[in-house]
Amino acid sequence: KHGNNGNLPPTSPALPLIGHLHMLMLNNSPLHVFLWKLSQKHGPLLYLRLGFKPTIVVSSAEMAKAVMKTHDLDFCSRPIQRATSRLTYNALDVAFSPYNDYWREVRKLCAVHLFSRVKQYRHIREDEVAGMIEKICRLSAEAKPVNLSEAMMSVSSAIICREGFGKRYAEGGVERNRLHGMLNETQALLASFPFSDYFPLMGWVDWLTGFLGRLEKNFEQLDVFYQELIDEHLDQNRLKPMQEDIIDVLLRIRKDGEFPFELTMDHIKAILMNLFTAGTDTKAAIVIWVMAFLMKNPKCLKRTQAELRNLIGRKGFINEDDIEGFVYLKAVIKETLRLQPVTPLLLPRETLRECNIGGYRVPSKSIVFVNVWAIGRDLQVWENPEEFCPEKFIGSPVDYKGQHFELIPFGAGRRVCPGMQMGMATVELALANLLYKFDWEMPLGLSQDELDFDVLPGLTTHKKHDLILLARKIDD
Numbered sequence: 001k002h003g004n005n006g007n008l009p010p011t012s013p014a015l016p017l018i019g020h021l022h023m024l025m026l027n028n029s030p031l032h033v034f035l036w037k038l039s040q041k042h043g044p045l046l047y048l049r050l051g052f053k054p055t056i057v058v059s060s061a062e063m064a065k066a067v068m069k070t071h072d073l074d075f076c077s078r079p080i081q082r083a084t085s086r087l088t089y090n091a092l093d094v095a096f097s098p099y100n101d102y103w104r105e106v107r108k109l110c111a112v113h114l115f116s117r118v119k120q121y122r123h124i125r126e127d128e129v130a131g132m133i134e135k136i137c138r139l140s141a142e143a144k145p146v147n148l149s150e151a152m153m154s155v156s157s158a159i160i161c162r163e164g165f166g167k168r169y170a171e172g173g174v175e176r177n178r179l180h181g182m183l184n185e186t187q188a189l190l191a192s193f194p195f196s197d198y199f200p201l202m203g204w205v206d207w208l209t210g211f212l213g214r215l216e217k218n219f220e221q222l223d224v225f226y227q228e229l230i231d232e233h234l235d236q237n238r239l240k241p242m243q244e245d246i247i248d249v250l251l252r253i254r255k256d257g258e259f260p261f262e263l264t265m266d267h268i269k270a271i272l273m274n275l276f277t278a279g280t281d282t283k284a285a286i287v288i289w290v291m292a293f294l295m296k297n298p299k300c301l302k303r304t305q306a307e308l309r310n311l312i313g314r315k316g317f318i319n320e321d322d323i324e325g326f327v328y329l330k331a332v333i334k335e336t337l338r339l340q341p342v343t344p345l346l347l348p349r350e351t352l353r354e355c356n357i358g359g360y361r362v363p364s365k366s367i368v369f370v371n372v373w374a375i376g377r378d379l380q381v382w383e384n385p386e387e388f389c390p391e392k393f394i395g396s397p398v399d400y401k402g403q404h405f406e407l408i409p410f411g412a413g414r415r416v417c418p419g420m421q422m423g424m425a426t427v428e429l430a431l432a433n434l435l436y437k438f439d440w441e442m443p444l445g446l447s448q449d450e451l452d453f454d455v456l457p458g459l460t461t462h463k464k465h466d467l468i469l470l471a472r473k474i475d476d
């Protein structure tokens with residue numbers, strides 16, 4: 001039905017009962033691209049009905065500002081969904097908890113005690129990135145190609161394991177593979193459209209399709225994994241580590257009774273789940289997209305490398321103190337996040353009450369998708385949306401911290417990503433060293449035209465094909 005639809009935002013024709021759900025399930029392109037195309041037809045505020053769920057899609061900087069600044073309080077809850085609520089012990093985490101007193105406290109706990117530990121964990125990041133650079137040096141000496149996608153996933157997960165629970169898993173070892181297997185399955189489950197999220201009385205369909213079985217299996221594997229780690233930390237005979245990891249911190253807060261709610265083991269496991277799913281592959285994905293864009297734009301690659309060399313001169317390793325002055329590198333990262341935000345649809349929000357946006361009525365309990373990928377192409381804001389042009393950010397105040405709605409890869413408002421600083425510290429350090437130490441070339445027989453930007457489906461957008469390049473060490 002077009003036209004008068006009770007002053008809801010513009011919409012496209014829907015089927016009885018299922019509404020627009022079939023469109024999302026049957027489309028072949030990535031969801032954010034599909035929704036962007038719909039928004040080009042219907043406008044930056046789009047209404048869809050997914051089964052019984054009213055859904056709003058936000059696709060411009062202006063609408064994003066209305067939703068996440070002017071009406072932030074109305075839009076700052078999250079929907080209770082099957083996979084997320086199971087994997088977070090019934091929303092005991094930060095990312096998927098509805099907006100309530102508990103969320104406010106658990107977010108505060110994480111901000112004050114966990115995400116603020118960026119500086120304390122600096123040596124872990126520098127150590128792991130240095131390890132990666134050494135490995136690439138060896139491959140380079142043997143003229144062997146480097147699988148950068150694998151190398152970056154390995155570094156990010158190594159960092160999270162050391163920060164999170166003081167563990168170093170051997171690369172390619174059983175434990176590391178177990179962890180990666182579980183993480184991949186979690187990502188796949190979070191990206192799916194279980195029936196019961198849209199048809200509350202039809203949970204049995206999820207059972208028939210095997211979705212519930214998969215979900216239960218993933219939950220149980222993760223639960224055992226977290227429990228083993230917690231048990232190790234509680235072991236009286238454990239050597240006291242030099243530095244507290246995140247499990248240590250959470251167990252200490254639990255013991256001291258510092259948290260206004262009871263902090264059970266399930267709460268701790270739910271928080272760990274967030275660190276893992278939010279903190280591992282997002283960082284790796286950003287580095288890979290930056291490198292892919294630079295390979296496609298050799299002039300920008302040269303300029304980035306020239307900046308690093310001019311500022312640093314000759315040095316074995318760039319550390320975190322050096323990074324402050326890398327203006328061009330930071331502009332390249334921003335431009336990449338504009339064109340390829342790794343979480344192209346922010347985690348879904350839910351409206352707390354009915355409200356009015358842009359003259360339209362948004363019903364209470366609507367699911368809200370903010371399409372950051374579409375905002376990166378918002379013609380009102382960017383001159384040439386398809387071009388890779390980092391220069392636009394030089395001397396510009398536009399940043400990605402949630403104040404400038406044309407660039408919100410970490411979201412904005414009350415629900416803005418609290419791990420931004422932690423995540424970007426690794427991204428900048430890894431990129432600075434990769435670009436400072438090596439010249440990068442396409443593997444033999446491939447030209448840069450063959451470098452594709454296809455993506456895998458998922459909450460985090462990964463490059464479909466691993467980025468494999470030749471590294472030539474620059475003499476120091």
Ligand code: HEM
Pocket residue numbers: 094095096107274275278279280282283286342343345346347409410411412414415416417418419420422423424427
């Ligand atoms: C560096 C790459 C990262 C990107 C691109 C990213 C992106 C995002 C986005 C888009 C959101 C949703 C924001 C919204 O709804 O407005 C989010 C939320 C969140 N992120 Fe990140 N993130 C990154 C790294 C991290 C890291 C390293 C951690 C933890 C160590 C983390 C923890 C979280 C948590 C807990 C939330 C939920 C916040 C809430 O709902 O209150 N993120 N992130």
